[in-house]
Amino acid sequence: MIVFEAVHAKFGDALLLRYEQGRQQRLWIIDGGPAGIWKNFLKPRLGQLRGGAETLTVDLAMLSHVDDDHVNGVLQMIGGIAENRPGAATWLDIRRFWHNSFADLVGSEDAVKAGQASLAGLEQGARAAMAGAGTLAVAGGKLRSHRELAVLASIGQGRELRDYLVQLKLEGNSPFDDVLSSTSGHRDIDGAKVTVLGPRAPRLAALRKAWRNAAGSPAAVAGLFRDDLDDSVPNLSSLVLLVEIGKRKILLTGDARGDDIVAGLKDAMPDVELPMKVDILKMPHHGSDRNMTETFLQSFPADHYVISADGTFGNPEDNTLRAIVASRGPGEDYTIHLTNAIGRLQQLLPEISEGHAFKFAVRGAQDLSVAITLP
Template identity: 35%
Template sequence: MFKLHVVQARFGDCLVLEAGSKQVPHFVLIDGGPPGNYAADLAPALQDIVGDGGKLDLVVISHIDTDHIVGVLELLAAIESDTVSEREPRQRIGGLWHNSFDRTLDPTGDLAQRMQSLMMTADMAEVAMPLSADAFYGLKEGNWLRRMGRKLAIPINAGFPDDLIMVETAAVVTLAPLELRIAGPDRDNLGKLRAEWLAWLEKAAEQMTSDPAAAATADSSIPNLSSIVVLASCDGRTVLLTGDARGDHIIDGLRAAKLSDSGKLHVDVLKVQHHGSDRNATRAFFEAITADTYVLSADGRDGNPDYETLKGIVETAHQQGRRITLLFTNESAASKKLKRTLKPSDYNYQVMMLDGARHHVTLTLSE
């Protein structure tokens, strides 16, 4: 048995892998969605999928953006409340995967200090930089996650050298029959991201001093954080979990992990990176990494998913003669435009939409 449960997460991500048998199932939670998502959708979804007192063998936080990590923090807080009240924990957790900001991008602490200084300056200048603020608060939430994990005696990054999940030092993790292979980040791309953050912070700080309005505009170009990318396989089926990683970094990571053939890979399910933002997903990516089903977790916030991303997926598959499915967690302006301008009947694709009255939808890859 191999299933992917796509949990409603509004503008964030929240997924559950299920593998094994009904008698001995394994569950992996990938991200938890934004603030409020646990009570609204993740808690009832886990009750339905895992059951009261059931075990999550692993919880993976792809990266520390608030729309990915906060739902997991809320889950841990609920489990702590159960423990303090001497109740049976609503779920048990076997392990956490989480790459801290300092281990991946900021070993000297310089980037965090510069980010804090920028946020203080923006606040004094009354300049709104919401994306930068989310990234800065994500650093604190990442630290909180680790404290909560230790408090609940949950192993963090067990078996990974230097407390860092990375292509070069990762082995295949098996929850028989499920296999998890790390496809990102890799050492080279961490170096590139670190350089991009340093350059962006220097430019943003200079603009904040000379032209605060320009600095606010620059907020839309904030660099990506490092995402854990995982290729999950079971019963001959595959799911590529991408977090918010950049498309070129995903291809690089797959190649570095020796999981792709000359930079190309076909999977059964692709969780489209960064909620379908065209900053992270290009037509070249969708030509190289193909799938039967594309999962897009977004609700239109920040323009995600972008129409150009959806168009690239559909046109590329049509040109390659592949029939595909697009699974949306929410209707958006882009999904409506896609169905209007590139009709499913003309481009040989189907659309699935998570019912607004339900907390999750299930893709069954094998029985």
């Protein structure tokens, strides 16, 4: 049995994957959502899974990328354990952790330090702008969208997480033991075959060159975090994993772009023909249509589409839901799962489902997660 859960994470991601290997139960934690999610939803759900046991084994925890709506809860979890804070989930026995740190993305700690003076000032300004819902002025322009500000502000969180992982001896992306990218290949992890589809290695090379060129210039550093650029840090850095458990396939996409995911599969699995039917597709970037392409949806038809969003920033966007339906035949049976009931979708979903066989499921108001069970 396989159970995939999208924990209520507001506008972020906090996912759980449970499956059986022989007689042993396996548990993965993927991302931790924004502020408040760890305390109010993710930790309580893990507590339910723990039951009366002394510990709960987490076979794999991972952070798809450094962005506040993914990293905040992970940092609370890991930092609490590392510092043995009051109320920390020290009952979690985390066996391995996957994460590409910012130093991994830009090439080395020396590369980070080369631009650290500019970055430190921008981080502080980004946090202040987020707190006041304002803008961050830099030489040559401004950052104003939540995503631009949040990713820039999260770089410090990522460095803090890396230090905690070193302390807990969880660094290194074992058993890959390297930066995770579309050239990492696949590994067998506790009965699951995991193939890394992203980030794409050519994109990482381009990012490292851009970072070296930007070091020392606040405007150039800030430009790497612009949400309207095809080569922005958020689009480049998300881990994308194809997880195969028996005959089941689960595609974890973080906030990656649809075209990068398709290209990443061709990098990692050049002999595989598309379309590839998957059992569960975690939709990228909370259902934003900016990450969606027709080719992506046609390449990965799914039995279950999962969207973690609460309407913030317009996610999930109407165009994304319409595109999912348009990519499938009217008689095909599949389900769209939503972590939150969003008012405007109450009219849209019945409208786009007319003449189609698909279903939709929404997390119950009292439930901590929306769950999919694959026998």
